Amino acid sequence: xxxxxxxxxxxxxxxxxxxxxxxxxxxxxxxxxxxxxxxxxxxxxxxxxxxxxxxxxxxxxxxxxxxxxxxxxxxxxxxxxxxxxxxxxxxxxxxxxxxxxxxxxxxxxxxxxxxxxxxxxxxxxxxxxxxxxxxxxxxxxxxxxxxxxxxxxxxxxxxxxxxxxxxxxxxxxxxxxxxxxxxxxxxxxxxxxxxxxxxxxxxxxxxxxxxxxxxxxxxxxxxxxxxxxxxxxxxxxxxxxxxxxxxxxxxxxxxxxxxxxxxxxxxxxxxxxxxxxxxxxxxxxxxxxxxxxxxxxxxxxxxxxxxxxxxxxxxxxxxxxxxxxxxxxxxxxxxxxxxxxxxxxxxxxxxx
Numbered sequence: 001x002x003x004x005x006x007x008x009x010x011x012x013x014x015x016x017x018x019x020x021x022x023x024x025x026x027x028x029x030x031x032x033x034x035x036x037x038x039x040x041x042x043x044x045x046x047x048x049x050x051x052x053x054x055x056x057x058x059x060x061x062x063x064x065x066x067x068x069x070x071x072x073x074x075x076x077x078x079x080x081x082x083x084x085x086x087x088x089x090x091x092x093x094x095x096x097x098x099x100x101x102x103x104x105x106x107x108x109x110x111x112x113x114x115x116x117x118x119x120x121x122x123x124x125x126x127x128x129x130x131x132x133x134x135x136x137x138x139x140x141x142x143x144x145x146x147x148x149x150x151x152x153x154x155x156x157x158x159x160x161x162x163x164x165x166x167x168x169x170x171x172x173x174x175x176x177x178x179x180x181x182x183x184x185x186x187x188x189x190x191x192x193x194x195x196x197x198x199x200x201x202x203x204x205x206x207x208x209x210x211x212x213x214x215x216x217x218x219x220x221x222x223x224x225x226x227x228x229x230x231x232x233x234x235x236x237x238x239x240x241x242x243x244x245x246x247x248x249x250x251x252x253x254x255x256x257x258x259x260x261x262x263x264x265x266x267x268x269x270x271x272x273x274x275x276x277x278x279x280x281x282x283x284x285x286x287x288x289x290x291x292x293x294x295x296x297x298x299x300x301x302x303x304x305x306x307x308x309x310x311x312x313x314x315x316x317x318x319x320x321x322x323x324x325x326x327x328x329x330x331x332x333x334x335x336x337x338x339x340x341x342x343x344x345x346x347x348x349x350x351x352x
Contacts, residue, residue, distance in 0.1 A: 010162075011060050013050055017270050018043055018349055019316065022062075026050070029057035038062075041063045048307050055193035079345025145260055152256035156293070159300045170252060173224040177253050180209025181224075204229070224249035228257055231288040251290040255281065257295055258289075273348035274305055279329035298328060303333075320351075 011026065026036040035053055036046055050060060055317040059193050096323055153174035184206060186338035188199045195203065212224035227250035229237035272280075278298050285294035302323045310318055310333060318333035318340070330342040342348060 010060060013047075013054070013058050013060060016042055016047060016314075018047065018311070024062040027061045029054050029059055029061075031061040035060065041311055041317075043311070045159045045315060060081040084161065098191055099193050108162055145257075145264065146175050146178055148174075148264075149177060149253065149256045152259060153252055155298065155300075156252050159296055164268055168169065169221065170249060173221055173249050174256055176214065176221070177228050177257065178206060179213055180206035180211070181212075181279070204237050220247065221342070223247050224253055226250075228253040230254070232290060234347050236288070246290075247292075251293055255293055256290055257299075258284075264273060273310065273350055274301070275329050275331055278302065282328065298325065302328065302331070305351065308351050310351045312342065313345075313347050313349055320348075 022036055022038055022241065024035055024327055025031060026038070028035055033053070035050055036042070050092055054060060083129035150171045151174070153170040154167055157170045181203075188195065188202055193200065199264040200347050207229055211222050214222045214225060225245055226238065227236075227241060227246050230239065230241040230246045230250060232246070232251075234240050236246075258281065259270075259274075259277055262272045263274055263281065264271055278301060281289065281294050282298060285291040302325075303322050306322070310320055310322050310331075312333070312335070316335055318335040321332050321334050321339060323331040330344075330347060332339060332341045333348070334340075340346070
């Protein structure tokens with residue numbers, strides 16, 4: 001390959017996992033041999049191949065031609081088509097501005113929030129959830145998380161039958177709920193490992209930092225950002241609020257926040273499938289999360305996942321056909337014309 005028309009990027013094998021989408025060709029330790037063709041999802045067999053043919057080296061390379069137009073994955077195409085990519089970039093700029101100036105420019109945020117609510121108006125729930133559930137680059141997590149939580153809040157508002165003004169406010173709250181994280185040390189925020197006790201205490205300050213940044217916004221917005229880590233049983237933070245003393249906007253955002261965080265890929269953790277996360281939310285209902293809101297989320301969310309492609313634990317690809325609300329973690333999928341009820345041995349890993 002002509003190196004003048006190509007570029008190399010280093011990847012550590014330990015950072016790759018089942019369900020990762022390889023957007024570009026993956027080459028061996030000295031970039032001399034093609035191991036995995038780009039445009040595919042990694043399964044167990046492909047990961048074994050990477051290790052077996054890399055002579056014990058932990059580094060592999062992606063090599064891609066430098067063209068006028070980058071290669072689009074299905075996720076990238078969908079993001080451009082729906083306008084998600086533009087909103088995400090606005091979120092990037094907003095967070096960078098907060099980190100630099102230590103203040104929140106309300107006009108900028110309201111502009112982004114308005115763009116996001118328009119996406120809700122023109123895109124159906126299934127499309128929005130395809131954007132949220134798709135595997136995405138680890139280094140884009142914070143800005144995507146803000147956008148995704150805003151979208152999920154908006155969907156929750158629609159499922160609750162709330163008026164447009166209230167839904168718009170929920171979108172705004174989701175978008176800015178973690179804005180205080182822009183003020184935290186990047187080394188802690190992006191640590192590719194489990195945090196120390198001290199580091200975790202620093203991370204927990206983001207709720208108060210968000211509250212303090214939002215002085216130009218109504219109290220309903222400020223207290224929702226402050227309270228999205230409170231728990232129904234009173235063990236949350238920062239104020240240890242109990243049950244209905246937690247604002248409903250914060251209780252809604254808590255569910256959206258957890259769902260997106262758990263389906264997202266991070267440097268220190270694998271993504272979990274939407275059905276696995278729904279099962280986890282059900283376990284938290286009534287103890288940490290508002291049981292009525294969780295029931296709503298579990299009732300509506302799976303309906304939007306029907307017909308979506310899913311990668312299973314054995315690396316096969318199936319299509320979700322149905323689910324049992326009492327066994328939400330293990331939907332029924334179709335694989336090569338066969339209908340199979342998933343279980344603890346053959347389960348959903350990720351969706352796309």
